[in-house]
Amino acid sequence: MSDPAVHESFLVHRGLKYFKLALLIVVAAVVAYIWHRPLGAPNGGTWLGYTLGGLSAAIVLWLTWFGVRKRQYALGATRLKAWLSAHVYLGLALVVLTTLHTGFQVGWNIHTAAYALVLLTVASGIFGIYVYARYPRLMTANRAGLTLNGMMTQIAELDQEIRESSKHLPQEVSEALLRAAQETCIGGGIFRKLSGRDPACPTGKAQRLMETKYAETGIDDPNIGKVIALLVRKSNLLRRARRDVQIQAILRIWLFFHVPLAVGLLGTLCAHVLAVFFYW
Amino acid sequence: MKVLVRHMLKKTRSGGYAQRDEIVEAPSIRFGRGADCEIHLADPRILLHHVEMTERPGGLFLESLGSIDFQANEKLTSAASLKPGDSIHLGPYDLVVLEPEDGVDGAFSLEYARPLGDDLTALQARSNVDTSRIGIGIRGWAWLMFLIAVGIGIAAPVASHFSKTGGIDPMASETRNGGMETLLARADEVWLSGPVSGVHAHFGGQCETCHVNAFEQVANTVCTACHDDAGHHAEPDLFPVASLEGQRCGSCHKEHTDGNDLTISGETFCTDCHNELSTVAADSRLKDVGGFESHPEFHPTVVKSHDPMVFERLEIGAQPGPVDRSNLKFPHSKHLTEKGMRSPSGEGRVQLVCGDCHQPETGGVAMLPVRFETACASCHRLQFEPSAPERVMPHGDVAAAKLFVEDTYAALALRGGFKAEETDAPAVVRRIVGTALTEDQRQEALDWADSKAAEVLDGRYGRGLCGQCHEIDNGDGLRDWSVAPVHLTTRWLPKGYFTHRAHKDRTCTTCHAAPDSDNSRDVLMPSVAVCQDCHGGEFASGKTRTACTDCHGFHREDLVPAQPSSSAALQWE
Structure with a gap:
């Protein structure tokens, strides 16, 4: 060395x-x-x-x-x-x-x-x-300091926490959250990988839904605030994970x-x- | 420091743990995924260096090494003092501080409490983060490219070649019209390294016309099948260095290079040898030339003697100047005089110009031969008898002219009525027209006609008239004279090309000093210096660029063909 x-x-x-x-x-x-x-x-x-x-x-x-x-x-x-x-x-x-x-x-x-x-x-x-x-x-x-796998692990953990904290939320919200947990993915086809973004990401949709919904009504349930905070963390992790895939794809393409x-x-x-x- | 680590392993059925104790001794203890950490935590949610445990007065101290906080007793923090009973979450690991036992500075249990779960597996299954494939892997794409290249570039053209018969007749109509049009037949066109030259374009698509056998250079016989008359460049016996024997046509005539010209026009191709010809051909009498600027003076070929016919090459501008023995007398200066010539009709004078006699041939390269009938006859009428002006001698045949004169006087004498200025004509000639003659009178009239014809032919209107323009050969006796044969030069420089057409916008006198020439023996070729006024060499600036090949050919037409003809070489002949 x-x-x-x-x-x-x-x-x-x-x-x-x-x-x-x-x-x-x-x-x-x-x-x-x-x-x-x-x-x-x-x-x-x-x-x-x-x-x-x-x-x-x-x-x-x-x-x-x-x-x-x-x-x-x-x-x-x-x-x-x-x-x-x-x-x-x-x-x-x-x-x-x-x-x-x-x-x-x-x-x-x-x-x-x-x-x-x-x-x-x-x-x-x-x-x-x-x-x-x-x-x-x-x-x-x-x-x-994180690997892509580490980011995905944290994302999976956040999904778990979001599920635990969102048991009593309205139907519409919990459906969006369920989709966010079950349908969010990283990467995809080569162009999706290279773009580093997913405009139709269910997590982003759920986050936007909750932010708009509760911006009007205000937050009375502490769980809601927690879920939104968790969604923000998940979105950030998703952004980094997709950026990581994008860079890997560019390095390889x-x-x-x-x-x-x-x-x-x-x-x-x-x-x-x-x-x-x-x-x- | 020295600590006891109690690894809490798999839970047993009764709810307890299998345990394994480990003593770790180090100045500080780092937790992380990195191999150099004292406590190695393999889970991907852990940083390479996650937290560090140090010993401080009052106990153990835990501090985050990265940007990620840890939970100490359910509180997020980046640093914490540890006391027995504290519970720390490091990602999926739970750490509980224990009462230190004897001989160690601290003790804690470590449990992998939250292993990677189903959520992760599902997320990984949904995601595609593999960058090693785009449809197929790099290796697959590489093979695909290779196979395409080899298929189009090798397999198809080779198959195409062997599907066709070589040495086809390039003039056959099915060839000229493109011949076989199937994809396979044309597959070898991808090998075409450049456009087929214009002259060969009519069989361009048929590679096998010339490329008869694979891996063999195009043979000369392919070229000479059509081009069988390309002469040597110099006498091969006298100048073996310039012999073309054993040379390939294709060495100089490059097909499939850019442009349509198969011939070499570069000056250096000639000047490589001709700049200093003595170094390669000591016996040559050609003068050195290194480009048009240094072109030697012209040496026109002129007649030296007529019997036997001998030519010689004389230098323009030499003193005395070259002499051309055409056997004509023609003072250009007299005809082009500024005063003008007396008009044939007798009224006023006409100013002659060159074009009145010299007309270009249809292609415009050379001038048509000057003919008496068109150029001279309107002024130089061949009349010989003032009382019979309609009688004009034929031109071009002296014997016929003489006969014509004799016949004229015979007819006049027999018919009667001849009124000459001279009074010595006998009465039988000057009688009334239509009076019949006796045999004796006829004889008398014909005798007169014969002597009159002899007098005219040997006099001013016979020999004198011809001799105005022609050299006369004196014969043995009277009336035996004849006109010397005329030799008009059609090409002064037989080894050079020149076209008048390209120069038609200059006046004739730019090059030909005809108005100053009072003798037809003058050679009115211009000096090379006149050409050099406008023309320079191939790389000249400020002058018309002129390469050797603009005037000279490489293959000499007067020498034997450089390559044997291949009449029997190709199967179609």
């Missing part, structure tokens, strides 16, 4: 070593592209085109290998961080390398599909960097793009290389 490298961000890992490496590759590629005067328009079929394409393909394969490497826990977290740092910067370098490889020629074909998948995969990766820089902190703050896009790219890359040599 005393190793300072453990707390160093992968973005600045070892004095931006991989950033500099990626920058070097990009600058070399751009200089070569400007210097190179091919026969006809620049394209992927010149010697520089093949070089850039081969280099890009090798980088794509290596970047994809990260999916395997990150599961090899025995190889150590620090070196994994080096891998991640290189993964990010070489991935970004890929945008320039593949663009030059295309010679700025695009069309409706498998070759441009591969190029587009590179761009989309890198874009989803950039979103991933942003997400990992921002949301873990927000998640810790939102949880304040970019991978639903990044990984399938990357694997799709792998297949498209195979098709791209095959096509080039099949119809040579």
Whole structure:
């Protein structure tokens, strides 16, 4: 734990070593592209085109290998961080390398599909960097020491207490409270998870019902005040629990793009290389 | 401090508890879910570090470590002193302070009184907080993407290729009209790396037209099936360095790249060698050129001698200048004089312009040959007998012209009535028209006609008239002269293209100094410097950009084809 490298961000890992490496590759590629005067328009079929394409393909394969490497826990977290740092910067370098490889020629074909998948995969990766820089902190703050399971346990306990305190309340109210206890849920479909809210939450409805109802008549039964207070606590917990699910979903959803896009790219890359040599 | 913890375990049937005592010794005792807590409370409702128990003067003291209060004797608080009998609720745990026994600083019982209940199970069952799946997991989506990519990008095109026959005739109508239109047949179009060039677009969708066998580069025979006349660039025997033998057509003619032009127009493609040609072809007599700015002076091809026909290339602007032996006499300066020429009708003068004689051909590239009948005849009428102005010699055939003159005088003599200014004509010729002649008189008239014709032909209106414009070859005797054959140059620079059409908005004299030329031997080609006034090289600024290929072709038409024709190579032939 005393190793300072453990707390160093992968973005600045070892004095931006991989950033500099990626920058070097990009600058070399751009200089070569400007210097190179091919026969006809620049394209992927010149010697520089093949070089850039081969280099890009090798980088794509290596970047994809990260999916395997990150599961090899025995190889150590620090070196994994080096891998991640290189993964990010070489991935970004890929945008320039593949663009030059295309010679700025695009069309409706498998070759441009591969190029587009590179761009989309890198874009989803950039979103991933942003997400990992921002949301873990927000998640810790939102949880304040509780886990999602802990919040749900407290919510269940509050339901129990609300039930005990609301035995003698009017029919209309106790029905709303029963629904709040039996139908309130956290999360749901992917969009519900990502929204972090449930506009039709039975607990919120019950709370609003009681607040409006007793704002007019006034509170004579001490149980009513207690139930409202419990509902407020439950609503707050629900809000935090849903926010927790929202953050977890955001932390995960970019991978639903990044990984399938990357694997799709792998297949498209195979098709791209095959096509080039099949119809040579 | 040292405390006794009495864990109240499962309730027995009689209502009592199974107990387990534990001695905990530490400077302070933390309660929480964290593994480093002295008293580990595993329930999720407990914080990692929930409360801390310390020893203070007067007894034990309990303090909240987080933001959550605890209940001490039914009262919410964040800190409390403990005395025996106190009851503390820590979430689902109940803690009762006991009388301390000997050897310990304090004692309490700990019971997990409110385990997770049915409400929680039900809430968890209703909720969906699993973020590892969206319909299917990440792995599923990844496989789906991979299979789509491989299916569309590999499986379908490969199947498409093997479902078709290669080497089809690109000119066959079923090919031109798109041929097979089934989805499978067109599946390999996703492999198209760029638009098919305009000239090949008519069989564009049919990859197999050119890509006959898988994993084989397009063979030259596919190209030469149609393009069988592309000559070598230089004599392959003299300049093997420029030989195209063993080269692939596709090395230079790149199909499927952006744009529609299959030919290379970049200047450097030429100047790589021609900038310093001696380094690659020491024997070449071509002058070095590094772009249009440094283009050498033109060397038009002119006639050196007519018999035998020999041409030579002479440099424009050399002293003395190049001479073109067309066998015509034509002073441009005299015809374009500002005074104008005497009108053929005899009234006033006409100012001639270039276009009166030089007309562009239909395509506008070159000029039509100047023809006597259209350009010259209106002024240069080939009349030879003042008393018979309607008699005009035919042009273009000297023998026919001579015959015409002889026939004319014979007819005049036999018919009679000839009134010449000269009075030496015999009476039989000057008699009244219609008078019959005796045989002797006929002979006399024809003898006169013959000598008159000879006189005219060898004189001012025969030989002299032709000789105004033509070089005359003197024959062995009288009347044996003939007009020297005319050689009008149609192309001064046979290895370069030029179109007048693109320059039609300039006046002719911008380039051709015709008004100053008083001899038809002058070569009125402009110097390259005149071109360079407006034209620069491929990267010129401020001038019309002109690449080598704008005027020159790479494959020379006069040399043998660079690639053998493939008449037998394709199965459709």
